Amino acid sequence: MIYESEYSQTKPHNGKKITQLVLSQNGKYAATWSKDDQSICGWQLKDQPIEQPEQSAEQSENKSFQPKPFEFDCSIKFLYEYSLNTVSNNKVVAIILGSYPEFIELATKKAINLELDPYSKNRAIIGYKFYENGDLVMHIHTYYDHYLKNLDDNLILKFSYKNLHKQSWTANKLISCGKDVMRCYINDKEKKMLLDKCGSLAQWNLNTLLFENQYQLDTNHLYGDKGWHCIFNKNSTLLAVYLEEFIYVYLTDTSMLLSQCQVKECLLKLEFISPDEGERLLLLCDDNNLKIKDPYDLQHVINDKTNSGLCDELLYERASTKLDVQKIEFKTLIDEKIYYVSDGLLLHDESVYRSYVGSLVKWEVSKEKETKFDYELPINSVKLNEQFDYEHPKDIKFKIYSCNLLHNEDLAIITSFGLLIWSIWQKYEKIRLRYIIRWDDKTKELILDKLRKYEKNLMPTPDFNFIMVNSEKAYAKERYFFKELLNDYIEDNILVKLYGQEL
Structure with a gap:
């Protein structure tokens, strides 16, 4: 037994310092490890941001900083020191004790046995990965043994999520490499x-088992014993490989x-990151330092500082006077978001932009009202930004519920205000509001139910009544609902055919 199965606590890690944090694949569950307490705590992400106290005019300038809390879920205490490696969406943690991983279900505090026979002898577990659907994929290396008839081979084992509810897992798929x-x-995009x-x-696809691509590395650097790592950028146009320095x-x-x-x-x-300046490559070092490089010119170091220092800088920048950074007990940067512990709460900065990437277009949307657009072309790049500034009633908060790219790479956003579809006005190099259906709290569910009944590629009539009533109102600086609607219909015959009669 490597942990106390009857251990329970009401305060995470008994108030002791957090040493490490890992996230599940969908980012909605976190596990933390405290070296001082020798315990793991599980945390569930809450949908609502924390309530902020009344703020002065100076403090309310930075409205975009709305950290979301993780709610303390469960804990488990260990008898030995180990390394926390990963956590699944289903609250299964993987820890490293010695050279082998152990899998433990946090909710039940029970260890999980992996049935690797006939590969239990003369084998090493090289790597493993949980996927968003709950499947576990593992890479093991078997060594040649004359008596056991083991072959010198590399195997990929896949454990299906539907079989993972048991305390003993059996692989349902095996690939010999x-x-x-x-x-x-094995990376996060199910690539081998x-x-x-x-x-x-x-490069192989684990789902289809089809070959996809091939890259040539320098063969002079293949025989060392240091680690290696592969990662794609968000739209999979770039691949970064770390191998032997x-x-x-x-x-x-x-x-x-x-x-x-x-x-x-x-x-x-x-890790690839996408700040305003363009695509960047983040290098996380084992001494808590990090570097930011230009992936198109790796000799160029853009930034060189500690992980903690960069988090402090970003927190100061985003939080302004609302957050005392000096009181933060733990902080780290994961997937362009800052995760930190303050006053016993595990929080993450939800104000960092989310990207929606198409073949030629990348949209970035903040949690407030600003919509920033990055239009990528093979030769150059046009970067535009727009802000939705329509004055809605003060008692109604503007919230973004969901965003997604349409087949034509327009961006659809479901908000507390209504359904908004943003498009590219190439003629004037602007972002423009192309489609709108307005609702409020009373009508939202009814209208959304009607939207679901429409055919896949056909939208209902836009909210012309709202547009006409607000024809003199701007949704952004010198941008008017009615004026731009007329431009749409003058220039687009398809829109006239679809909605001209109703207009």
Whole structure:
């Protein structure tokens, strides 16, 4: 027994310092580890941001800072020190004790047995990954043994979520990768990356088991014993590979090497981030330092500081005077969001932009009203931004419930105000409000039910009554509902055919 099954606590980690934080695949569950308390705590994300006290005019300037709390869910105390590795959406944590992982269900505090026979002898677990659907994928290496008839091979085992409710898991799929594979990496996008002895990196899809791409690495750097890591950017146009002190960045559509550099630090992880300046590569080092590099020119270091220092800088920038950064007990940067502990609460900054990426367009939407648009072209890039400033009643808060790209790469946003569809006005290089259906709290559910009944590629008539009544009102600076609607119908025959009669 490596943990106390009867252990319970009402205060996370008994008030002791948090050492490490990991997130589930959908970001809605977190697990923290305290070295001082030797315990794990589970946290469930709450949908509503924390209520802020009354603020002065100066404090309310930065309205976009609305941290969402994680609610303390459960805990488990361990008898030995170990490393917390990952947590699934279903509250299963993986810990490293020695060289092998242990899987424990936090809700029941029960260990899970992995049935790896006939691979239990002469084998090493190289890596594993939980996916959003709950499946567990594991890479093991079996060593040659004359008596046990084991082969020198690399195997990918898949444990289906529907079988994971039991305390003993059996793999339902096995893939043999062969003995010539030197490294295997399973990433978050269900891609399997296989590196062979010739320096060829092959990309396979784990769902379809189809070959997708191939990249060539420098074969002079394959025989060390340091870690390696692969990651795609959000729209999968770039691939970054870390191997034996070298970083490579490739264009995925052509498999062409775009840039490379040597790093002396031991890297824990690579991560693509997308600030206003464009695509960047974040290097997380094992000494708590980080570097930000340009993936198109890896020799260029844009920023070089500690993880803690960058979090402080971002928290100061976002929170202004509303948050005393000095009182924060723990902070880290994960997937462009800041996670921190303050006054016993685990919080994360939900004001960081979310991206919606198409083939030529990337939309970024904040949790407040600003909609920022990044229009990507093969040769150059046009960056625009727009803000929805319609004056709605003061007692109604403007909230964004959901966003998604349409087939034509317009952005649909469901808000407390109504359904808004934003488009690109290429003629004037502007973002424009193309479609609107207005609702309030009383009519929202009724209107949404009607919307669901429409055919897949046909929308109901826009809210012309609202547009006509508010024809003199602007939704942004010098941007008017009615005027831009007329421009739409003058220039677009399809809109006239669909909605001209109602208008």
